[in-house]
Each structure stands twice: as structure tokens, then as C-alpha cells.
Amino acid sequence: MTPDERLRKQRDNQDYFSTKLSELSRFMSYGLVAVVFGFITTDNSFFSNMTADHKNDVVLSAIIVILSLFVDYLQHLFGYVGAGAAAKNKANGFERPAIGKFYMWIQTVFFYLKQVAAAWGLVLFVSILARNLTF
Numbered sequence: 366m367t368p369d370e371r372l373r374k375q376r377d378n379q380d381y382f383s384t385k386l387s388e389l390s391r392f393m394s395y396g397l398v399a400v401v402f403g404f405i406t407t408d409n410s411f412f413s414n415m416t417a418d419h420k421n422d423v424v425l426s427a428i429i430v431i432l433s434l435f436v437d438y439l440q441h442l443f444g445y446v447g448a449g450a451a452a453k454n455k456a457n458g459f460e461r462p463a464i465g466k467f468y469m470w471i472q473t474v475f476f477y478l479k480q481v482a483a484a485w486g487l488v489l490f491v492s493i494l495a496r497n498l499t500f
Contacts, residue, residue, distance in 0.1 A: 383476070390483035391437055394430035397490055401427035415497055422493050429486035433479045440475035443468045 366374075401423055404412040412420065447468030451461040461469060 386480060387437065387440075387476070390433060390479050393483050393487050394433045394437075397430045397486055398427050398434075401490070411497070415493075419493050419497060422489060426486045426490040426493070429482050429489065433482035433486065436475050436479040436482060440472050440479060443472040443475065447472060 404423060412423070415423070447461060447465045450465035450468065451459050454460060454462050454465070
């Protein structure tokens, strides 16, 4: 296998795992929002017996993952706009112009930010559960 083929294979792997990470962070976020909504809207002793601080942390974990979903949207929006800028750049062989490269940078920042937000919200929620479960 030539170095170019290896590079292409690694880029394919990177694209695959990037897609999977995005999907998983989205699924984690949707799931956590649903669980928190269920805690808050149903009459259950588990949530009602939590301290006020822990109840606030449960809500905060939902807000964090909702933010993760919004950042996921923004990542895709900037990807779309950046690809559109490249598609209009016929003079330079459809490469991304300077603004398109800026959009790609923002898109990358949002990719990592949504991962951090989804993980942070989930870890916060699980830590609250662990502190309030009794066996």
C-alpha cells in the first residue's frame, strides 16, 4: 500500500469515526433530555427526594446537552455554508476561499465542543444518580 493509499484510508476512517461520534453525542443528548423530562414531569419519589442542589444539577445536565444539540446544528450549518462557498469558487478550482476556511475552522471547534458538552452533561447526570441511589 502506498503512502497516498494509507492516507486516504486513514481519512476514510477519520470520516467514519467523526460521523459515529456525532451520532452518538446526538443520541446521548436526546436520551438524557428525555430522561430528565421524565424525572421532572412525573410524580416520582426519586426526583422529589433529591436536594434542591441536585435537582438544579439534573436540570443543568439537560441544559448542557440541549446546548450540545444546538452546537451540533451549528456545526452542520457552517459545514453547509463552507461547502457552498467552495462550490461557488470556480476561479480557484472549487477550493474553499478564506471565508470557507474560517467556516471549516468554526465547524471543527463546534465538533469538539459538542462532544465535550454531551459528555459533560451525561457525566453530571450519572454523578447525581450515583449520589442519590440507595441499594
